[in-house]
Amino acid sequence: MSTAPAPQPPQQQTQQGKAKFNVYTIEECPACGQKTKRSFQVGDYITKDGANCSKCGNVTKITLIYAEPVVKSK
Ligand SMILES: [Zn+2]
Numbered sequence: 246m247s248t249a250p251a252p253q254p255p256q257q258q259t260q261q262g263k264a265k266f267n268v269y270t271i272e273e274c275p276a277c278g279q280k281t282k283r284s285f286q287v288g289d290y291i292t293k294d295g296a297n298c299s300k301c302g303n304v305t306k307i308t309l310i311y312a313e314p315v316v317k318s319k
């Protein structure tokens with residue numbers, strides 16, 4: 246006999262040493278290809294305008310949003 250898995254509470258945060266992620270946003274300059282990695286901020290989405298390019302001053306676009314697991318040193 247098998248029991249159905251208990252539904253996970255949707256709002257539970259993983260704060261007990263489980264997997265934790267940092268989310269990053271990549272802004273890419275369409276003119277020169279310069280890519281800038283920064284921390285994700287609420288409201289970011291792909292194709293949104295980013296900051297001005299540090300190289301040529303063009304407006305960058307967000308081309309990638311991804312998460313990296315936080316690596317804790319023991
Ligand atoms: Zn540029």
